[in-house]
Amino acid sequence: MMNHITVLGAGSWGTALATLLASKGLAVNLWARDAKFCAEIARDRENPRYLPGIKIPQEIKICADLPQALKKHQMIVLSVPSQSVREIAKAIKPYLSPETMIVNTAKGFETETLLRLSQVLCEELPTYCGEQIGVLSGPSHAEEVAVRLPTAVVVAANHQDVAETIQDTFMTPFFRVYTNMDLVGVEIAGALKNIIALGTGISDGLGYGDNTKAAMITRGLAEITRLGLILGAEAQTFAGLAGIGDLVVTCTSMHSRNRRAGIQIGQGHPIDQVLSKMGMVVEGVSTTRAAHALARKVGVSMPITEETYQVLFEGKEPVEAVTSLMSRCKTHEGEKEMLG
Numbered sequence: 001m002m003n004h005i006t007v008l009g010a011g012s013w014g015t016a017l018a019t020l021l022a023s024k025g026l027a028v029n030l031w032a033r034d035a036k037f038c039a040e041i042a043r044d045r046e047n048p049r050y051l052p053g054i055k056i057p058q059e060i061k062i063c064a065d066l067p068q069a070l071k072k073h074q075m076i077v078l079s080v081p082s083q084s085v086r087e088i089a090k091a092i093k094p095y096l097s098p099e100t101m102i103v104n105t106a107k108g109f110e111t112e113t114l115l116r117l118s119q120v121l122c123e124e125l126p127t128y129c130g131e132q133i134g135v136l137s138g139p140s141h142a143e144e145v146a147v148r149l150p151t152a153v154v155v156a157a158n159h160q161d162v163a164e165t166i167q168d169t170f171m172t173p174f175f176r177v178y179t180n181m182d183l184v185g186v187e188i189a190g191a192l193k194n195i196i197a198l199g200t201g202i203s204d205g206l207g208y209g210d211n212t213k214a215a216m217i218t219r220g221l222a223e224i225t226r227l228g229l230i231l232g233a234e235a236q237t238f239a240g241l242a243g244i245g246d247l248v249v250t251c252t253s254m255h256s257r258n259r260r261a262g263i264q265i266g267q268g269h270p271i272d273q274v275l276s277k278m279g280m281v282v283e284g285v286s287t288t289r290a291a292h293a294l295a296r297k298v299g300v301s302m303p304i305t306e307e308t309y310q311v312l313f314e315g316k317e318p319v320e321a322v323t324s325l326m327s328r329c330k331t332h333e334g335e336k337e338m339l340g
C-alpha cells in the first residue's frame, strides 16, 4: 500500500478518487492546473462544476502548483482526459522519484498516434514502463463512488505485484478492486465502451427501445472484442468488469456523459452545441476517431463504430445510421465472426 498519493486532475473522477483515498487515511494532494479554481474548491471544500454536492475532506491538500503537489509522493493518479495524458507525463517527469508508481484512470486512445494511454506513458517515461505503471478501469461513475455506493473495478499492470500494490491502495469496503494481467485488453475495453455508449444514447434519443439498447450493447461488445483480439487482448477480459461491466453501466446510466451526449445528438441537437454544453470530457468522440482509424488499419469490421463516426464526423443523420446497421448483409454470431 502507498501512503502519499498525488491525484492530477480535479474533474469528476480525480475529485472522487482523491476523496476515496483520503477516506482511507492516506495523505492526498489534489492538483488542478487552474489556480483560481483550486483556490475556490480549497476554500469551499466542494467542486461544484465537476462533482457538486460532495464534501471534499479538509485533509486533502488542493493546489495548482505541480512541484508542490508532487513534493512528497509515492503514487501519482492521472485523472485528466486522454488527449492530455502525454502533456501531463512530460510535465511530471522532472518531479518523479525512482520509486514513483503511476496509475492512469483516463479511458481512451491518443488520437494522433492511436496509442493506448499506457503506451503514451511508456514513451514519455520509459524508466517507469513495465514495472511502475498501472491502469484503473471498470464500471465506476464518479457520482456513485463519491457517495460510497458499492462499486467493483479492475486494475491492470504488466506485473502482478504492481497491480496488487494499486489494489491495496484503492480497496475500501465500498470499492472492490480486482487485478487483471491483461493490460492491453483492459485499456481497449475501457476506451471503446464509450463509443457504444454514444451510439446507445443516440438510439435512446431517437426513441428506440430496450431491445435496441440490448442489441447495441451485445453487438458493441462483439466489435470491441474483435478489435481487442487483433491487438493482442485476451477474450476473457471483455467478459469482465472493464468489458461488459463498464459497457453496461455506460450504456444505461444517466451519469454517463457519453450516453447523455448521444441522447441529445439522437434528439437532433447540433453536435458542437451538445459537446460544449456538457462542460466535461466526452471521451467517446475522440475514441470514435481513433478506433475508426485503428479498425481500418488492421482490417477489422466495427459497424457501430463506423456509423457513430459517420454521425459525429461526416454529418450522417442518426436515423440513417441505424438503417445502415439494420440493413447490413446477413451474418452469424459466434467464434467465426471474431476472425473478420
Ligand SMILES: NC(=O)C1=CN([C@@H]2O[C@H](COP(=O)(O)OP(=O)(O)OC[C@H]3O[C@@H](n4cnc5c(N)ncnc54)[C@H](O)[C@@H]3O)[C@@H](O)[C@H]2O)C=CC1
Residues within 6 Å of the ligand: 009, 010, 011, 012, 013, 014, 032, 033, 050, 079, 080, 081, 082, 084, 087, 088, 105, 106, 107, 108, 140, 141, 142, 143, 279, 280, 281, 283
Ligand atoms: N467521471 C467518471 O465517472 C469517470 C471518468 N473516467 C475517466 O477519467 C478521465 C477524466 O474524466 P473526468 O474527471 O470525468 O473528466 P472531467 O471533464 O470531469 O474533468 C477533467 C479535468 O481535467 C482537467 N484537464 C483537462 N486537460 C488538462 C490538462 N492538459 N492538464 C491538466 N488538467 C486538465 C479539466 O480542467 C478537468 O478538471 C476520462 O478519461 C474519463 O473517461 C474514468 C472513470 C470514471
Ligand SMILES: O=C(CO)COP(=O)(O)O
Residues within 6 Å of the ligand: 107, 138, 139, 140, 141, 142, 194, 197, 246, 249, 250, 255, 256, 257, 258, 259, 281, 282, 283
Ligand atoms: O467510465 C465511466 C464509468 O465507468 C464514465 O463514463 P462517462 O465518461 O460516459 O461518464
